[in-house]
Amino acid sequence: MGKQKADYLLRSDHIFTSTVENPFAGYVAVSGQNILAVGTDDGSDWIDEQTEVLELGDQLVTPGFIDVHTHGGCGVDVNDAMKDDFEKIGHFFALQGTTSWLCSILTDTKEQTTKCIHEALKHQKDHANCANLLRSEERRVGKE
Numbered sequence: 001m002g003k004q005k006a007d008y009l010l011r012s013d014h015i016f017t018s019t020v021e022n023p024f025a026g027y028v029a030v031s032g033q034n035i036l037a038v039g040t041d042d043g044s045d046w047i048d049e050q051t052e053v054l055e056l057g058d059q060l061v062t063p064g065f066i067d068v069h070t071h072g073g074c075g076v077d078v079n080d081a082m083k084d085d086f087e088k089i090g091h092f093f094a095l096q097g098t099t100s101w102l103c104s105i106l107t108d109t110k111e112q113t114t115k116c117i118h119e120a121l122k123h124q125k126d127h128a129n130c131a132n133l134l135r136s137e138e139r140r141v142g143k144e
Contacts, residue, residue, distance in 0.1 A: 006046040007031050012056035018063060028061065064099025066134075071104050078103040079116055086123035090130030100132040 006029035015025040017038060027043030029036040037046060047053060072078045074092035076085045086103075093101050105116050124133050 003045065004031060004036060005048040006036055006043075006051050009043045009046055009051055009053045010056060010061055011043060011053065012061050013058045015061040016063070062097075065097050067093065067098050067101040067131075069104050070101055071106065078120070079106050079108055079112065081116065081119055083119050083122040086120055086133060087127055087130055090123075090127060090133060093131035094129070098131045100134050102134045 008030040010028045010030070011026060013024075013026075015028055015038065017023055017025050022040065025038045026040045027046075028038050029043055029046035037043070070078070070089075070093075072081070073089045076089050078086070078089070081089065081103075089103075090101070103120060105113060107113075108116070120133060124135070127133065
């Protein structure tokens with residue numbers, strides 16, 4: 001079985017990697033919501049007949065931003081948020097370039113905190129087209 005092929009291949013003269021050794025790449029290979037590879041060649045090893053190649057020329061491509069501490073957005077407080085409100089916050093963040101976020105629930109009554117957590121979990125289960133709401137264990141660096 002050969003190497004997995006990309007659903008999308010982004011090519012640009014300005015793909016910022018944020019690494020000192022190689023701050024700019026030539027392509028990003030993507031499958032679903034996962035980055036398969038970033039490289040300095042043309043990325044042709046990741047392409048098959050199903051791959052959509054996006055030639056971006058000199059447009060700048062940067063990594064997504066992750067907001068690790070937020071209490072809400074666009075007029076919604078996470079402590080009062082229902083499932084659809086979490087979706088609204090996620091859409092707002094995505095429009096600002098944030099790809100993932102971690103909601104910071106304020107100290108509240110046990111009932112209100114439990115309700116907030118359950119609504120966030122409902123949102124995580126079937127959100128679409130918005131910034132990804134992370135769980136606290138997903139933000140740990142170097143987890144096994």
